[in-house]
Amino acid sequence: MTGDGPRVPIEIAPEVADALRARRAVVALETAVLTHGLPRTPMAAPGGIAGWDAALPANLALSTLLESTVRAAGAVPATVAMVDGTLRVGVAPPALARLAHDTAARKLSARDLGPAAAQRASGGTTVAGTLVAAALAGIRVFATGGIGGVHRGWTERPDVSADLSAMARAPVAVVSAGAKSILDLPATVEALDALGIPVVGLGTDRFPRFVSPGDDSLGVSAVAADAREAARICVAHWRFMPSTGVLVANPPPEAQAIPAAEMESVVADAIANAARQGIRGAAITPFLLAAVQRATGGRATAANVAVLAANARAGAEIACALHS
Numbered sequence: 001m002t003g004d005g006p007r008v009p010i011e012i013a014p015e016v017a018d019a020l021r022a023r024r025a026v027v028a029l030e031t032a033v034l035t036h037g038l039p040r041t042p043m044a045a046p047g048g049i050a051g052w053d054a055a056l057p058a059n060l061a062l063s064t065l066l067e068s069t070v071r072a073a074g075a076v077p078a079t080v081a082m083v084d085g086t087l088r089v090g091v092a093p094p095a096l097a098r099l100a101h102d103t104a105a106r107k108l109s110a111r112d113l114g115p116a117a118a119q120r121a122s123g124g125t126t127v128a129g130t131l132v133a134a135a136l137a138g139i140r141v142f143a144t145g146g147i148g149g150v151h152r153g154w155t156e157r158p159d160v161s162a163d164l165s166a167m168a169r170a171p172v173a174v175v176s177a178g179a180k181s182i183l184d185l186p187a188t189v190e191a192l193d194a195l196g197i198p199v200v201g202l203g204t205d206r207f208p209r210f211v212s213p214g215d216d217s218l219g220v221s222a223v224a225a226d227a228r229e230a231a232r233i234c235v236a237h238w239r240f241m242p243s244t245g246v247l248v249a250n251p252p253p254e255a256q257a258i259p260a261a262e263m264e265s266v267v268a269d270a271i272a273n274a275a276r277q278g279i280r281g282a283a284i285t286p287f288l289l290a291a292v293q294r295a296t297g298g299r300a301t302a303a304n305v306a307v308l309a310a311n312a313r314a315g316a317e318i319a320c321a322l323h324s
């Protein structure tokens, strides 16, 4: 059973492998947002964002947009997903399209990779799942929308996303608009501190709240003026803590950002609904995000897409700076 064979069922796409060998900039991208985030039906460009293919299922249009955003900024995208039991770092377009349509696709956190591989299953990787792949492949930068963290009500039920522990174990810069607004953000910021993960504000000293800007109530542990400085901070961090990640906190683009007070009331309703319906565990994040999307009439979707694209661009800039 433990035979020789390949030790880890991971497959790095030729373009990504070439770039890593040549020490060119690579940015990892997640796919939980593809399998468990945006709808599988086509939609008009959210917020009128450029480069959106309105003929594709919205979830596939998003992954395609993020890959081209990374390329346009001079880096190679490495979209991560599990396809029929193989963890792919760089997913070919036909496989990505199949995953986008697959209603049985699993949501794969770090601990779900082994079972999915053994069972030859397919799924989208969360931040935690994507970090496992990035670390195995030697990718130093990963762009996402907002990381998972400490859920509200954690004193009753300690639901803490494995995104946090995965960041504590992977030497990867995670570019994110802070953490998801559905979370207990002060508790999430404290957990990042406890785990030894620096929070580097990109042009800000406030911790962004995903689709909402930060305010004076929550800060970062370091401020970087631009991508070059963020890259220098990462390199210095990895000299002291070579196996720990960095959270690069990039505020949401102003034009699409949703005021925090408005998000608060929408999130409170969504959490009350989730509690009534007994939603918990891995299902809670997709449930809350979908409820917020509906309640804001698509404005949260436009903001989410804008955040993802901005982070893909910033991630590519940081990856380029790491290699210059």
Ligand code: PSU
Residues within 6 Å of the ligand: 030, 032, 033, 036, 037, 038, 109, 125, 126, 127, 128, 145, 146, 147, 148, 149, 160, 161, 162, 163, 281, 282, 283, 285, 286, 289
């Ligand atoms: N974006 C979505 N839906 C999701 C996620 C992102 O639209 O479900 C994923 C992210 O990949 C993040 C994860 O890492 O949710 C956090 O979920 P949990 O709290 O179960 O760890």
Ligand code: MN
Residues within 6 Å of the ligand: 159, 160, 161, 162, 281, 282
């Ligand atoms: Mn959880």
